[in-house]
Amino acid sequence: MSEKQTSKVNGLPLTEATFFILLSISRKPKHGYAILKDVEALSNGRIRFSTGTLYGAISRLLEQNWIEQIDSNQPADTGRPRKDYALTAYGHSVMDAEILRLESVLASARMHLEETHG
Amino acid sequence: MKWKNPTNKMQVDVKIRGRRMKIERLLTYIYAALLHFYPAAFRTIFFDEMLDNFSVMLHHSADFLGLVVVVGRELCDLPLNICQAHWQIYKQLSQPLRRRKRIQWVVRIFGGLIIYLLISILSLILTPFYNVYAEAVPFVIALVLATVSMIIALYWGRVGGLLTIASGAAIGCCMTLYLYVMAVTQIGVVATVLIGFIWALPFLIFGILFYELSKPPKQRIIPV
Numbered sequence: 001m002s003e004k005q006t007s008k009v010n011g012l013p014l015t016e017a018t019f020f021i022l023l024s025i026s027r028k029p030k031h032g033y034a035i036l037k038d039v040e041a042l043s044n045g046r047i048r049f050s051t052g053t054l055y056g057a058i059s060r061l062l063e064q065n066w067i068e069q070i071d072s073n074q075p076a077d078t079g080r081p082r083k084d085y086a087l088t089a090y091g092h093s094v095m096d097a098e099i100l101r102l103e104s105v106l107a108s109a110r111m112h113l114e115e116t117h118g
Numbered sequence: 119m120k121w122k123n124p125t126n127k128m129q130v131d132v133k134i135r136g137r138r139m140k141i142e143r144l145l146t147y148i149y150a151a152l153l154h155f156y157p158a159a160f161r162t163i164f165f166d167e168m169l170d171n172f173s174v175m176l177h178h179s180a181d182f183l184g185l186v187v188v189v190g191r192e193l194c195d196l197p198l199n200i201c202q203a204h205w206q207i208y209k210q211l212s213q214p215l216r217r218r219k220r221i222q223w224v225v226r227i228f229g230g231l232i233i234y235l236l237i238s239i240l241s242l243i244l245t246p247f248y249n250v251y252a253e254a255v256p257f258v259i260a261l262v263l264a265t266v267s268m269i270i271a272l273y274w275g276r277v278g279g280l281l282t283i284a285s286g287a288a289i290g291c292c293m294t295l296y297l298y299v300m301a302v303t304q305i306g307v308v309a310t311v312l313i314g315f316i317w318a319l320p321f322l323i324f325g326i327l328f329y330e331l332s333k334p335p336k337q338r339i340i341p342v
Contacts, residue, residue, distance in 0.1 A: 036175075
């Protein structure tokens, strides 16, 4: 994705929590609890969501049309039908743009440090 | 090394597991009750999932300390999350619906203050030093009813509103009768009725407001 395309995406930069949620469901759709555990693992235990915080974030992401709710094949432990969350095409582009942004930030930082330390 | 009776150990394990399940069930009930503070539109979509997640988190916590950590985290985050969810829903409303929502909250806040005032009055009246039986039993009953009605109205606006109007009228009547018996010669009939009406007025206003604001709006709320 080019710089121009990156700047077109609204809502950047993402918060760390949002980024990890999107990253968690980027490969395949997941249900709430799986996202919760995945984010914890991806962030090396730094981000631990409460249920309320996770669903607040999911609600915002649904509203922004970055993710979508789909019916899961597996029911929950309680027997109720479970919902999975998947990235939309727009969500994918947002995540790509964020990765690009982070890479450019990192590249700038490295270049600056190399110049400073010789 | 001391030999332990395996049957006893198993019995203890079963007992502990049973107690833990009871605690988990109780905590899930409490959490379900707390989820009712979220806006209805939010609950419609996420209530079941949140409850399932919470019970799974409790179930997967290793020990009692784990349970405390899970519950503590939820309770700490809950107020802010509820506010954010309300704000998010509020942002999606159209302008007239937003105004209506604002009025609803103002009525609820002032209603809450009146409830607090009524409870304070009742706690003062219902002490052993105050001979309520000799003085104003119907009035105190009407006050209790008004308090309960307003608490109901905070959640079920229509029923609570009607009950608040009725209890307000009861308070007005009681006050009028009480003054009529005690001091009509000193203050006159008109003033007696007027004082009774003034006592009833706030409850009538709040009852009408609760009732009117609980009516479903003409425009539909955009779902999340």
